[in-house]
Amino acid sequence: MDLLNIIEEIEKVDPEFQDKISPRRAAIKNITSFGSKVAVAAMPFALGSLFKKAYAQQSSSSIVGVLNYALQLEFLESNFYNAGLTSPAFAVMKGTLSQSELAGLTLIQTDENNHVKFLQNVITSLGGTPVSFTAANFDFTAQGTFADVYVNSNTWLAVASTFEDTGVRAYKGQAPNLLRNKTVLTAALDIHSVEARHASHLRQLRRNRQLVLGTTSANSIRPWITGANDSGVPAVAASYAGEDNVIQGGVNVATGLSAYNTIAGANATTSAQQAFDEPLDMPTVVGIVTPFFK
Amino acid sequence: MEIFTKKSDQLLTSPEAEQSQKMQRRQVLRYAGVGTAAVGLFAAEACKKDRNNFTGVYLGSGDIGILNYAYALEQLEAAFYINVVSNSAFTTQFSADEQILITEVRNHEVLHREFFKAALAGNAIASLAFNFSAINFGTRASVLAAAKSFEDLGVSAYNGAGYLIQNPTYLTLAGKIVSVEARHAAYFRDLVSPNTFVGQDVVNVAQNGLEYEKTPQYVLGMASAYITTPINADDLPTS
Numbered sequence A: 001m002d003l004l005n006i007i008e009e010i011e012k013v014d015p016e017f018q019d020k021i022s023p024r025r026a027a028i029k030n031i032t033s034f035g036s037k038v039a040v041a042a043m044p045f046a047l048g049s050l051f052k053k054a055y056a057q058q059s060s061s062s063i064v065g066v067l068n069y070a071l072q073l074e075f076l077e078s079n080f081y082n083a084g085l086t087s088p089a090f091a092v093m094k095g096t097l098s099q100s101e102l103a104g105l106t107l108i109q110t111d112e113n114n115h116v117k118f119l120q121n122v123i124t125s126l127g128g129t130p131v132s133f134t135a136a137n138f139d140f141t142a143q144g145t146f147a148d149v150y151v152n153s154n155t156w157l158a159v160a161s162t163f164e165d166t167g168v169r170a171y172k173g174q175a176p177n178l179l180r181n182k183t184v185l186t187a188a189l190d191i192h193s194v195e196a197r198h199a200s201h202l203r204q205l206r207r208n209r210q211l212v213l214g215t216t217s218a219n220s221i222r223p224w225i226t227g228a229n230d231s232g233v234p235a236v237a238a239s240y241a242g243e244d245n246v247i248q249g250g251v252n253v254a255t256g257l258s259a260y261n262t263i264a265g266a267n268a269t270t271s272a273q274q275a276f277d278e279p280l281d282m283p284t285v286v287g288i289v290t291p292f293f294k
Numbered sequence B: 001m002e003i004f005t006k007k008s009d010q011l012l013t014s015p016e017a018e019q020s021q022k023m024q025r026r027q028v029l030r031y032a033g034v035g036t037a038a039v040g041l042f043a044a045e046a047c048k049k050d051r052n053n054f055t056g057v058y059l060g061s062g063d064i065g066i067l068n069y070a071y072a073l074e075q076l077e078a079a080f081y082i083n084v085v086s087n088s089a090f091t092t093q094f095s096a097d098e099q100i101l102i103t104e105v106r107n108h109e110v111l112h113r114e115f116f117k118a119a120l121a122g123n124a125i126a127s128l129a130f131n132f133s134a135i136n137f138g139t140r141a142s143v144l145a146a147a148k149s150f151e152d153l154g155v156s157a158y159n160g161a162g163y164l165i166q167n168p169t170y171l172t173l174a175g176k177i178v179s180v181e182a183r184h185a186a187y188f189r190d191l192v193s194p195n196t197f198v199g200q201d202v203v204n205v206a207q208n209g210l211e212y213e214k215t216p217q218y219v220l221g222m223a224s225a226y227i228t229t230p231i232n233a234d235d236l237p238t239s
Helices: A006-012 A013-035 A036-056 A060-086 A089-096 A099-125 A153-178 A182-212 A233-240 A258-275 A282-292 B014-032 B038-054 B062-086 B096-123 B138-165 B169-192 B215-225
Strands: none
Touching: A036 B062, A060 A089, A060 A182, A060 A282, A089 A153, A089 A233, A089 A282, A099 A153, A099 A182, A153 A182, A153 A233, A153 A282, A153 B169, A182 B138, A182 B169, A233 A282, A258 B096, A258 B169, A282 B215, B062 B096, B062 B138, B062 B215, B096 B169, B138 B169
C-alpha cells in the first residue's frame, strides 16, 4: 500500500496552479504586444484577478486529495471495528467486552462505515477516484507493537482510542485546506466532531475500567486529552505529541488570563491543555498509521 | 493579543445605528399611508427614542462577528458551569469522579470565554446577562439535561459557522475548541443515558455519520432562552 501517494497528490496542487495560470500568462503577453500603455494600465487588474481566481477556491484535485486522505483513515477505523466486532480472529478479545461496551462500539462501527461510504460518494461526485482498502490490507498489531490486540480488550480499546484521537487531529489539520468551502469543510467538520464524540466515549470506557481496577479518579484517563500522552501506552506517543500545548493565538492561556486563573487555580495548566485539541499535519498522521497497513 | 486585531474587521456600525435602521423600516411600514414628509419625521423620532433605550450587543461582521458569536456561546456555557459547580447540591448530586470531570469542564469553558475576550480585545462584545431560572441547579437530572443541550448546541454552532471564517488561523482555533466541546457533549450524553454519545438527534446515524450543523440564526434563537441581553447578529456573514 503506497501511503505516500496521497501526499504526492497534495503536492501536485502547486504545479497545477502553474498550469491554471499559464493561459492567462499568455493573455498578459498578448496585452503587452498591443502596446506598453495598455499593458501597464491593465497589469495590476490582470494580476489581481488572476490570484483571486487561483486562490479563491481550492482546486478539485486538492480537495480530492484531502478527502482521499480522510477516506484512508476511515478505512483504517472501519476495518478495525469490523474486525474486532465480527472477525473470528478477534473472538477472544470480543469475549472480554461487556454488553454495554459492545453496544457503544457497534454505534461507532456504524458511523465509521458510513463515513467510508460518504467520502467515497463525495470523491466520486467530484470526479476523483476513491482509494480502496480491504480487510487484507490491515495489520492491527502494527507489526507486533500490539501483539495481544486479538485477545486483550484493554489493548484493543487503547488502539481504538488512539485511532479516534488521531482522527480528530487529522481532520482538524486539514480544515485550513478546505477554507470557505461550505459543502466540503462543513462535511469535514461534521465528521470531525463525531470522531471527537467517539474519542470521548472510548476514553470513558477506558476510564471506567481503570476505576474498577482501583486507579483514582484524579489519575484516570479523561474524556478529553491531558498533556502529551495520557493514553498510558508509550507506543502511541506520536498520536499525542503537542497536546500539552498551552500557547493559543500567541497567548499562554495557562498563565495569561487572570479571570481563568482565579477559577482554575492549581489546575490551570492541565485544564488549559485539555481545553484545546491540537491539529496534526498529513505526513505525521501517515507516519502514525503506516504500521497498521500491510 | 494581536491575532484578532485586523483593523478592517472592526465594528463599522454601532448597535444604535443598527437598531435605528430596523426602527426606520418598521416606521415606514406603519406610516405608509401618511405623506413622505411625515414618515421622515416619525422615523427620526423613533431613532432617537430607540438609541436611548438600546441595551443589547452587536456582534459585528466578518471574522470578528463570528468570533463574537463564539464568545457569546462560551459566555453562556461558562456562566452555566460556574453556577453548577458553585451550587451547594453539586457535591451531593454528583459522584466524586463526576465532580472532578465537571469541574474541569467548567475550567475549559471559562478558559474559552477568556480566550475569546482577550483575542477580540477592543472588538469584543460586552459581558452578557443570563437567566437560568428554567434550570434546577439542585438536581442532577436538570443539570445534566442542560449541560447536554448546551454542549450539543455549541458543537452544532461551530460546525455551522466554520465555512464563514475567512482567516485559516481562526478556523484552526475554532477547530481546536469544537472537538473539546464534542468530547464534553459525549460525556454528558453518556451520563444522561449510557451509549447516547452519538444520538440520532445530533448525528445522522442512519445515513452518513455526520453531525447536524446549525446556522447562527438557529443557535442564537435557542440560546436566547437563557441569554437576556439582546444580540444583534444582523451583519454576521452568510456565505
